[in-house]
Amino acid sequence: MSDCIFCRIAAGELPADIVHEDERVVVFKDIHPKAPVHLLVIPRQHIPSLRELTPEHDALVAHMVRLLPRLAEAQGLKDGFRTVVNTGPGGGQEVFHLHFHLLGGKRLPGMA
Numbered sequence: 001m002s003d004c005i006f007c008r009i010a011a012g013e014l015p016a017d018i019v020h021e022d023e024r025v026v027v028f029k030d031i032h033p034k035a036p037v038h039l040l041v042i043p044r045q046h047i048p049s050l051r052e053l054t055p056e057h058d059a060l061v062a063h064m065v066r067l068l069p070r071l072a073e074a075q076g077l078k079d080g081f082r083t084v085v086n087t088g089p090g091g092g093q094e095v096f097h098l099h100f101h102l103l104g105g106k107r108l109p110g111m112a
């Protein structure tokens, strides 16, 4: 059994509020939402972070990125949305399984 929380969610071993899944990705609600809509988009494959991506992951990454606006639309985020990928402890990453945060549903502050 994996000790990676997100691998276990993807495998159905831990509960999560899943809003989308297909053969390559699982999308579920963040347990500590920072906005009215806060989803996590994860690959089923265990990839620790952006740093470990290789050319063999290109199709997977394209699939994840192209899914984001479709998920936002399905969540009713007509005005736009934010995507965040934290990488490494210095980037605030806490779960070392690659994930995109998708946030929206309120006017998010600028990044400056």
Ligand code: DGP
Pocket: 005, 016, 017, 028, 029, 030, 031, 032, 040, 085, 086, 092, 093, 094, 095, 096
């Ligand atoms: P990051 O800091 O980028 O690694 O974000 C990890 C996010 O994962 C954080 O916003 C909280 C969320 N999270 C951690 N554990 C769980 C869990 O067991 N279930 C769900 N749904 N989200 C989790």
